[in-house]
Amino acid sequence: MSDNQNFNNNVLIEVKDLHKAFGDHEVLKGINTTISKGEVVAIIGPSGCGKSTFLRSLNMLEVPTSGSVLFEGVDITDKSVDINKTRQKIGMVFQQFNLFPNMTVKENIMLAPVKLQIMGSEDAEAKAEELLARIGLADKAEMYPDQLSGGQKQRIAIARSLAMNPDVMLFDEPTSALDPEMVGEVLSLMKDLAKSGMTMVVVTHEMGFAREVASRVVFINDGTIQEENAPEAFFADPKNPRLKDFLSKVL
Ligand code: ADP
Numbered sequence: 693m694s695d696n697q698n699f700n701n702n703v704l705i706e707v708k709d710l711h712k713a714f715g716d717h718e719v720l721k722g723i724n725t726t727i728s729k730g731e732v733v734a735i736i737g738p739s740g741c742g743k744s745t746f747l748r749s750l751n752m753l754e755v756p757t758s759g760s761v762l763f764e765g766v767d768i769t770d771k772s773v774d775i776n777k778t779r780q781k782i783g784m785v786f787q788q789f790n791l792f793p794n795m796t797v798k799e800n801i802m803l804a805p806v807k808l809q810i811m812g813s814e815d816a817e818a819k820a821e822e823l824l825a826r827i828g829l830a831d832k833a834e835m836y837p838d839q840l841s842g843g844q845k846q847r848i849a850i851a852r853s854l855a856m857n858p859d860v861m862l863f864d865e866p867t868s869a870l871d872p873e874m875v876g877e878v879l880s881l882m883k884d885l886a887k888s889g890m891t892m893v894v895v896t897h898e899m900g901f902a903r904e905v906a907s908r909v910v911f912i913n914d915g916t917i918q919e920e921n922a923p924e925a926f927f928a929d930p931k932n933p934r935l936k937d938f939l940s941k942v943l
């Protein structure tokens with residue numbers, strides 16, 4: 693619980709006038725949005741528009757040039773905040789799975805909670821087994837990542853993030869590196885996660901997922917949020933000409 697009087701219990705992340713430049717290149721030009729608990733926010737937009745930069749700014753993997761990001765009421769752009777504590781509450785899944793190749797599946801899932809002393813190894817092992825059962829990969833516990841398919845690896849990467857009991861999960865194009873026949877199993881797991889009430893921010897090119905699973909779709913272009921809406925209205929009645937153009941190319 694925050695001691696901030698204005699803290700709204702339902703708000704998880706608040707982004708205020710977020711700017712990010714790499715040298716002379718201003719990528720984010722004033723992003724404003726609020727993400728509430730239980731929301732599933734799909735972020736879409738053309739390649740290079742700053743989707744990954746935005747997502748990475750939510751846990752300070754990119755340090756904003758200006759503006760603020762409040763996580764559970766705390767401004768995490770403030771240098772005095774222990775960002776590692778906040779990051780423990782933010783799961784992140786990338787296009788590349790980044791599993792540790794020299795560890796078994798179970799060891800991969802147990803690593804962070806044990807290393808960060810959040811759980812003892814017995815609890816972490818039980819948690820890993822529970823998660824593996826939940827994602828339908830209990831029989832892979834003792835295998836190594838290179839013995840798994842891409843879809844299985846990505847599901848393990850999701851389970852590894854879940855082992856930390858995060859308050860939110862960030863996904864950056866989690867299915868973009870997968871062979872087409874493996875996309876479905878990962879989206880299906882993400883859909884289950886959404887149904888379970890997990891707050892999720894998902895950068896994706898999967899318009900079907902955005903339409904079906906997201907509670908809100910956000911279009912980023914030219915460094916700002918140019919449109920956001922519930923999926924039905926977003927896809928049926930886009931207002932911004934750039935969004936109309938974008939959707940005509942991807943749908
Ligand atoms: P998206 O995820 O929407 O494709 P990115 O957020 O990855 O876009 O990148 C937005 C822009 O910022 C691109 O022009 C990219 O080249 C640039 N960019 C991203 N990261 C860096 C970096 N670390 N240094 C310099 N430029 C970067």
Ligand code: MG
Pocket residue numbers: 743744745864
């Ligand atoms: Mg990207």
